[in-house]
Amino acid sequence: MMTLFEKIKTIYPQLTDHDFMTVITLQNDSDGKGDYIAKWSHPEFERPTQEQLDAIN
Amino acid sequence: MAALIPSASATGSGTMTLAGPSTNSNQTITIPDATGTMMVSGNMPAFSAYQSSAQTLSGSTDTKILFQTEEFDTNSNFASSTFTPTVAGYYQVSSSIRMNSLATSVRMMIYKNGTKYKIGTDVNTTVNNGLVTTLVYCNGTTDYIEAYANIGTGQALSASSADTWFNGSMVRGA
Numbered sequence: 158m159m160t161l162f163e164k165i166k167t168i169y170p171q172l173t174d175h176d177f178m179t180v181i182t183l184q185n186d187s188d189g190k191g192d193y194i195a196k197w198s199h200p201e202f203e204r205p206t207q208e209q210l211d212a213i214n
Numbered sequence: 215m216a217a218l219i220p221s222a223s224a225t226g227s228g229t230m231t232l233a234g235p236s237t238n239s240n241q242t243i244t245i246p247d248a249t250g251t252m253m254v255s256g257n258m259p260a261f262s263a264y265q266s267s268a269q270t271l272s273g274s275t276d277t278k279i280l281f282q283t284e285e286f287d288t289n290s291n292f293a294s295s296t297f298t299p300t301v302a303g304y305y306q307v308s309s310s311i312r313m314n315s316l317a318t319s320v321r322m323m324i325y326k327n328g329t330k331y332k333i334g335t336d337v338n339t340t341v342n343n344g345l346v347t348t349l350v351y352c353n354g355t356t357d358y359i360e361a362y363a364n365i366g367t368g369q370a371l372s373a374s375s376a377d378t379w380f381n382g383s384m385v386r387g388a
Contacts, residue, residue, distance in 0.1 A: 160272040160273065160275070160368060161272065161275065162272055162273050162274045162275055162368070163273075174274060174318065174319060174338065174366055175338070177274040178274075178319070178321065178336075178338070178364070182276060183272070183274060183275040183276065184275060184276045184277070185271075185272065185275050185276070185277040185278065186278050186328075187269070187277060187278040187279075187280055187295070188278075192272050192275050195276065
């Protein structure tokens with residue numbers, strides 16, 4: 158099963174590791190709820206919708 | 215000459231005892247010219263815990279690190295991989311992780327009350343461990359501290375007391 162990071166990279170393959178260390182923050186609080194987008198402030202790419210993410214497996 | 219005025223507690227009925235030394239030597243305690251709560255080992259919380267069951271982290275995701283086993287927890291303030299001291303003061307906290315294989319990057323962080331507080335190791339090169347240490351104030355009631363990590367290559371951490379750990383101790387009272 159793909160991780161949230163892998164799904165986002167599938168939608169936006171142009172994103173770099175640097176993007177994920179600066180303008181995008183994925184987070185997991187180890188509370189059983191899994192990975193989620195804590196911050197998305199990329200100047201060029203829109204935050205992916207849940208439907209877009211669910212469509213990728 | 216300064217006066218020594220014992221003051222009874224309004225709520226407690228315990229006895230205050232000044233115990234003499236167990237040798238024939240004379241000892242002197244100098245009280246500082248300041249008002250505050252005297253800190254002794256019994257009210258200075260300290261803890262140390264480590265990951266004993268390997269946790270797998272997704273790549274490029276800030277993830278709370280799990281520490282299932284305690285080495286010590288003097289004031290029972292560590293639970294669910296979270297340090298919530300019940301004595302107000304300043305705490306030195308540190309955490310380190312080690313990956314089973316090289317990752318493309320690592321960032322170690324201390325979170326306070328669910329928010330990123332300080333970043334330690336933050337490198338974008340092949341690496342297999344990370345460390346963060348900081349001084350943080352905790353109010354003794356609601357403030358809590360956690361360790362988070364972000365690794366570039368998703369993988370399991372090395373679960374051992376030497377490799378993946380979290381510890382801390384009060385260094386001064388409020």
